[in-house]
Amino acid sequence: MLDRFAAFLDSHGRILISSHENPDGDGVGTALALFHLLRARGKEARIVVHPHLPPDLAWLDPGQAVEPFDPSGRHKDLSAWPDAWLVVDASEVQRLGPLRDPFHASAARKACLDHHLKDAPAGFDEEFTDPAASASAELVYRLLDAGEPRPWSLSVCTALYVGIVSDTGNFQFSNSTAAIHRAAADLIDQGVRPARAYQQLFWQERPQKLRLFGRAFQGLELLEGGAYARLQVTLADLAACGADHDDLDRLVNKPLELAGVEVSVLLYEARDGRIKVSLRSRERVDVNAVARRFGGGGHTLASGARLETSLAEASRRVDEAVVAQVRSDLPP
Numbered sequence: 348m349l350d351r352f353a354a355f356l357d358s359h360g361r362i363l364i365s366s367h368e369n370p371d372g373d374g375v376g377t378a379l380a381l382f383h384l385l386r387a388r389g390k391e392a393r394i395v396v397h398p399h400l401p402p403d404l405a406w407l408d409p410g411q412a413v414e415p416f417d418p419s420g421r422h423k424d425l426s427a428w429p430d431a432w433l434v435v436d437a438s439e440v441q442r443l444g445p446l447r448d449p450f451h452a453s454a455a456r457k458a459c460l461d462h463h464l465k466d467a468p469a470g471f472d473e474e475f476t477d478p479a480a481s482a483s484a485e486l487v488y489r490l491l492d493a494g495e496p497r498p499w500s501l502s503v504c505t506a507l508y509v510g511i512v513s514d515t516g517n518f519q520f521s522n523s524t525a526a527i528h529r530a531a532a533d534l535i536d537q538g539v540r541p542a543r544a545y546q547q548l549f550w551q552e553r554p555q556k557l558r559l560f561g562r563a564f565q566g567l568e569l570l571e572g573g574a575y576a577r578l579q580v581t582l583a584d585l586a587a588c589g590a591d592h593d594d595l596d597r598l599v600n601k602p603l604e605l606a607g608v609e610v611s612v613l614l615y616e617a618r619d620g621r622i623k624v625s626l627r628s629r630e631r632v633d634v635n636a637v638a639r640r641f642g643g644g645g646h647t648l649a650s651g652a653r654l655e656t657s658l659a660e661a662s663r664r665v666d667e668a669v670v671a672q673v674r675s676d677l678p679p
């Protein structure tokens with residue numbers, strides 16, 4: 348698979364990189380690592396994401412390579428620019444969000460690089476996927492490890508490190524393999540400073556975010572004897588705290604800190620009126636199965652979906668699905 352991926356990169360000269368909507372540290376880290384790698388090889392590369400680079404990752408992109416998707420302005424003719432369009436950290440076209448339109452319209456050769464579980468491939472000319480990888484960044488790491496002379500640039504190493512840290516939950520999730528620790532150690536050997544990365548990633552929050560977390564926890568529901576924790580955030584909650592959707596980052600992980608909680612779910616109102624659902628599992632309940640019931644997806648222990656209904660109705664349906672899954676995966 349990596350040989351095919353290397354050949355794909357080699358055979359194109361104007362490569363557009365994008366990721367799923369609301370890209371995370373792995374999507375952005377993977378995109379930036381590839382961007383720097385391709386530029387160093389003399390290729391034209393761009394990164395376009397929707398809606399924008401998350402603010403806690405701005406430090407990772409001092410050159411502002413990541414372009415926020417602007418369909419009526421600079422990206423009016425985006426579909427015509429690339430000869431290859433690579434989607435990283437996603438392998439379903441629908442996850443591109445509004446970038447779907449130029450993606451569909453583009454004559455570029457289309458590919459995805461991903462580690463998410465998914466159904467039969469659709470919409471890509473080529474797929475480079477490995478659900479056993481801890482992060483999409485791990486796939487780029489393996490590509491470089493197989494042939495790129497060391498040391499790699501600090502920009503590439505730091506971007507890969509951030510991707511790995513993000514998707515392993517700072518090496519706390521069950522995907523924190525020995526191989527991913529070795530990869531991280533190699534990146535540290537090449538100049539990454541972990542403490543600095545953690546400072547930038549996690550210790551730069553704004554008061555609005557903690558106020559929002561506090562407000563959300565006031566409404567924490569513990570169901571199924573405390574095995575299922577549910578949080579809800581409305582647009583009114585965001586407004587009351589002066590917060591925005593970026594401030595929801597990592598909120599869904601927090602209830603798993605409670606003893607006995609096996610599944611944590613966050614439901615929140617998106618700007619477009621839809622209800623988004625984030626699901627996390629400690630280790631035994633398959634929340635990907637729950638997300639799929641609503642047309643979503645992700646990983647066994649971390650998935651997401653969206654529902655076009657009221658918050659109350661979404662909450663009722665999600666409760667039903669989660670409770671059924673908990674009962675089937677955790678027999679009494």
Ligand SMILES: [Mn+2]
Nearest residue numbers: 373436483514
């Ligand atoms: Mn990922």
